[in-house]
Amino acid sequence: MTQKFTLPNNATVLIDEMRDVRSLAVGFFCKTGSADEPQDKRGLSHFLEHLLFKRTKRRSALAIARAIDRLGGDADAFTTKEYTAFYAHTLDSKFADALDLLGDVVLSPAFGSEDIERERGVILEEIGECNDTPDDLVHELFVRSFWRNHPLGEPILGTVASVNRITKSDIYAFYRERYGAQNLILSVAGHVRASEVLPAIEKLFARRSAGEIFPPSGRRPRPFPHFSIERRPGLEQAHVCLGMSGPTQSSPRRFAAHLVDIALGGGMSSRLFQEVREKRGLVYSISSSLSSFRLGGYETIQASCAPKNLPRVIDTTLSVLRKLKHEGVRPQEIVRAKELLKGNLLLSLESTVSRMSFQARQEFYMGRSERAEERLARVEAVSREQVEETAHEILSGDSLSLSIVGDVKNLTYKSEELAAAVA
Secondary structure: OOOEEEEEOEEEEEEEEEOOOOOEEEEEOOOHHHHHOHHHOOHHHHHHHOOOOOOEHHHHHHHHHHHHHHOEEEEEEEEOOEEEEEEEEEEEHHHHHHHHHHHHHHHHHHHOOHHHHHHHHHHHHHHHHOOOOOOEEEEEEHHHHOOOOHHHHHOOOOOOOHHEEEHHHHHHHHHHHHHOHHHHEEEEOOOOOOOHHHHHHHOOOOOOOOOOOOOOOOOOOOOOEEEEEEEEEOOOOEEEEEEEEEEEEEEOHHHHHHHHHHHHHOOOOOOHHHHHHHHHHHHHHHHEEEEOOOOOOEEEEEEEOHHHHHHHHHHHOOOOOHHHHHHOOOOHHHHHHHHHHHHHHHHOOOHHHHHHHHHHHHHHHHHOOOOOHHHHHHHHOHHHHHHHHHHHOOOOOOOEEEEEEOOOOOOOOOOOHHHOOOO
């Protein structure tokens, strides 16, 4: 069970005591991500994430690397559209070392101009790598077209132009604004006792000011039904991302939406896998996923195939959507989806990293951490009627959109045609 503490400077501390493991995970979660950046400085959050590992007031980049190696586990960081995370996974005996290292990295940065220019080159290479990865590129193309003119639609990495515009003063100003104590969640899960680790955490934050709170924008993203294509001569396969609007993180329909997603493309017995791969042999893999944020969400289907098979893949996929919309999700599909969703949750509880991350995200999105039993009960409580209503809502066709990356010619779709195909 997660214990929650609020420090005098309003930093949030979450501790999950796990008695049956010998490891622990500790993470700093900052309540800011790429959706909070200035329009002309996209990529700022991700740039800062990189730089915090370059130099602190006590450690050089090499010293940080050596400290990570001495943990005997691993340490890493990642940026999302809505928050940024820094974490370490190590043995229970290394808690003090992990906390000291992450606290130094997150709370005491000292990177300079040379660090910035060196890391700028690394990030530009990362952007180039993403652009050369068709699976990533087609999803990025979809989101940017689907949520155009909204921060949630912008790439987390930024663009070459925006990353080149970011200056040292931009980065430090963003850090001072966003990394105050009340914008930080410190999450711990593993073989620890709250009474023993909390004093060290309080000492770490003792001199940290609360800082300002930056509430998320209240402007919901408006979906733009579209067909977008990026032609890439020489690619062996065409990469497809077909998507539509989905629920937010706080939506009461989110559990029903997860069940719809599983029935649609979540596993080998899903409708898409069976129809598109098993019965017709048109793809090696095809799957669906649900992405939810504070202000919006979307359901996507991704697949890749030989260009000659592309029209059949799209037509078959649309046929599956239409059938699911009109016939609803079968009772046995709901049972299977619930078992898969509950199974994934229970398996994740065996991982200290998963539990550390899960409770931090719950606090960020919901303001509280759900107990596993509570979450399982919410999954089980979803009725067939709720699943059918949610499926009909998601598959309405109003926002249905399609993005393609590949060596494809003479192929075009209108958004009205996509909507009509599932009507």
